[in-house]
Amino acid sequence: MEVPTISGLASPQDTLGKFYLTTAIDYVNSRPHLGTAYEKITADVIARYQRLAGEDTHFLMGNDEHSLNVYKKALEEKLDPLAYCDRMEEEFRNVWRRLDISFDDFIRTTEERHRIGVTTLLDRIRAAGDIYQGVYEGGYCVSCEAFKQEKDLVDGKCPLHNVEPKWIKEKNHFFRLSKYRQALLEHYERNPEALVPEVRRNEILRVIEDRLDDISISRESQKWGIPVSFDPNSVVYVWFDALINYISAVGFGQDDALFRRWWPADLHVIGKDITRFHCIIWPAMLMSGGLPLPKRVFGHGFVYFKGEKMSKSLGTVVDPLDAADRFGPDPLRLYLVREISYGQDGDFSWERFETRYNADLANNLGNLLSRITAMAQKYREGVLTGSRGPAGRLAEVATQAARDYRKSMEVFALQDGAAAAFHLIDATNEFITETAPWALAKDPSQEDKLSGVLFESAEALRVAALLLYPVMPGSCLEILKRLGTTKPARELRLDVDATWGSAGKLTTQKGDPLWPRLEASAGAPA
Numbered sequence: 001m002e003v004p005t006i007s008g009l010a011s012p013q014d015t016l017g018k019f020y021l022t023t024a025i026d027y028v029n030s031r032p033h034l035g036t037a038y039e040k041i042t043a044d045v046i047a048r049y050q051r052l053a054g055e056d057t058h059f060l061m062g063n064d065e066h067s068l069n070v071y072k073k074a075l076e077e078k079l080d081p082l083a084y085c086d087r088m089e090e091e092f093r094n095v096w097r098r099l100d101i102s103f104d105d106f107i108r109t110t111e112e113r114h115r116i117g118v119t120t121l122l123d124r125i126r127a128a129g130d131i132y133q134g135v136y137e138g139g140y141c142v143s144c145e146a147f148k149q150e151k152d153l154v155d156g157k158c159p160l161h162n163v164e165p166k167w168i169k170e171k172n173h174f175f176r177l178s179k180y181r182q183a184l185l186e187h188y189e190r191n192p193e194a195l196v197p198e199v200r201r202n203e204i205l206r207v208i209e210d211r212l213d214d215i216s217i218s219r220e221s222q223k224w225g226i227p228v229s230f231d232p233n234s235v236v237y238v239w240f241d242a243l244i245n246y247i248s249a250v251g252f253g254q255d256d257a258l259f260r261r262w263w264p265a266d267l268h269v270i271g272k273d274i275t276r277f278h279c280i281i282w283p284a285m286l287m288s289g290g291l292p293l294p295k296r297v298f299g300h301g302f303v304y305f306k307g308e309k310m311s312k313s314l315g316t317v318v319d320p321l322d323a324a325d326r327f328g329p330d331p332l333r334l335y336l337v338r339e340i341s342y343g344q345d346g347d348f349s350w351e352r353f354e355t356r357y358n359a360d361l362a363n364n365l366g367n368l369l370s371r372i373t374a375m376a377q378k379y380r381e382g383v384l385t386g387s388r389g390p391a392g393r394l395a396e397v398a399t400q401a402a403r404d405y406r407k408s409m410e411v412f413a414l415q416d417g418a419a420a421a422f423h424l425i426d427a428t429n430e431f432i433t434e435t436a437p438w439a440l441a442k443d444p445s446q447e448d449k450l451s452g453v454l455f456e457s458a459e460a461l462r463v464a465a466l467l468l469y470p471v472m473p474g475s476c477l478e479i480l481k482r483l484g485t486t487k488p489a490r491e492l493r494l495d496v497d498a499t500w501g502s503a504g505k506l507t508t509q510k511g512d513p514l515w516p517r518l519e520a521s522a523g524a525p526a
């Protein structure tokens with residue numbers, strides 16, 4: 001059999017200056033929980049960072065509606081499936097709005113643009129000779145929406161859902177996945193960064209090296225889904241349908257200019273449990289359709305609640321809105337970035353959340369902002385200008401922090417990026433303690449020194465707030481505003497605005513504390 005090659009891969013120059021990132025699209029049979037929110041929040045941090053770095057950024061999210069679980073849920077609620085999905089779209093959008101997620105586009109798989117994309121790609125794959133009819137006999141886990149072979153089961157059960165898969169025998173259409181085994185191995189060989197972190201790539205390579213079977217890509221006699229154009233009695237298998245959202249959202253099959261503008265994606269952010277779909281099936285589908293492959297897939301870890309995977313039945317679901325309602329979105333966003341090394345699993349607990357809130361926000365960043373704006377008001381009527389002469393030592397710390405930050409954020413080490421900003425915040429707090437402006441203010445011969453200390457502190461805080469903006473957008477804009485920066489968020493640029501002294505004179509203003517200290521643990525919300 002002829003081994004397909006990967007043609008049409010864009011060279012990096014082709015797409016310089018744009019960044020197209022996506023998250024997984026979600027089944028709408030329940031509201032988003034913290035695990036879902038974790039993915040969208042971290043993707044949003046990356047999107048906001050890319051915009052800050054000057055990349056023309058396109059951030060796509062969406063809902064996966066053609067799932068049997070969605071269909072069943074709609075029937076349970078005695079709703080037409082589409083009407084149910086309409087309602088859930090509102091719920092999802094509301095959660096994302098309250099968590100300050102800045103997506104540029106939101107796709108639903110019931111949209112016409114998506115149907116066109118799916119049909120176009122499926123026809124191309126068929127034209128390539130990669131579709132044939134066969135009979136699928138085996139398990140199907142409805143919770144996974146996945147065909148399960150004997151080798152995928154533990155004690156006859158789906159290990160993810162601990163249920164016996166439904167036994168089905170259907171006349172289905174198959175995709176020649178096996179044909180792409182060698183091409184996939186070569187792809188990961190040539191592009192080791194195509195799947196990160198490395199541990200995820202190694203898992204996938206082992207699966208591909210082991211063996212690849214052809215997969216069923218349609219379901220017979222089902223109504224809820226996109227009809228197979230050459231067999232109207234079947235619908236497209238929900239995963240095959242869902243993956244195509246990444247191209248149907250940017251014009252595939254309809255708007256070639258738009259499609260060329262954004263595709264290939266620069267980054268797919270997904271959970272570590274769905275790398276097989278994204279890193280084996282998806283690239284093989286694209287190869288078969290003659291399309292370039294996504295440049296990178298990032299498989300993030302899970303957020304556990306006190307060590308347990310979040311599960312509705314076990315009562316270990318954290319509603320992200322509980323945290324957002326009590327504290328606004330930013331403390332939660334900061335927690336998830338600071339506490340979890342991106343790519344690994346992490347934990348959420350209310351105790352730990354409150355500890356971090358007090359340590360990072362109330363006592364550290366919030367306190368620093370209050371001190372600086374209060375002293376600026378008291379000693380300089382709010383207006384700070386640098387003293388003549390060489391920049392002080394904080395200038396160097398800030399420049400280094402911005403450098404460390406960029407280096408980390410470019411490789412999605414979000415935790416290290418935030419840590420670089422907090423390093424600058426810590427250094428600024430220490431600087432104020434050591435230089436004691438309140439003592440300088442009592443000595444008329446120290447006027448110049450006092451001006452320098454106040455300006456340096458405020459300028460360092462301004463740079464730190466800019467670096468933290470992708471993690472805590474609302475709060476950091478407020479800090480920047482209190483330090484005299486009035487640019488709209490979309491005009492902020494790292495290479496200009498994170499440069500020391502670039503703001504010139506700082507016209508500061510006082511305000512209410514952003515994060516009042518939390519007294520003895522209030523525990524989980526009732």
Ligand SMILES: [Zn+2]
Nearest residue numbers: 141144158161
């Ligand atoms: Zn399952």
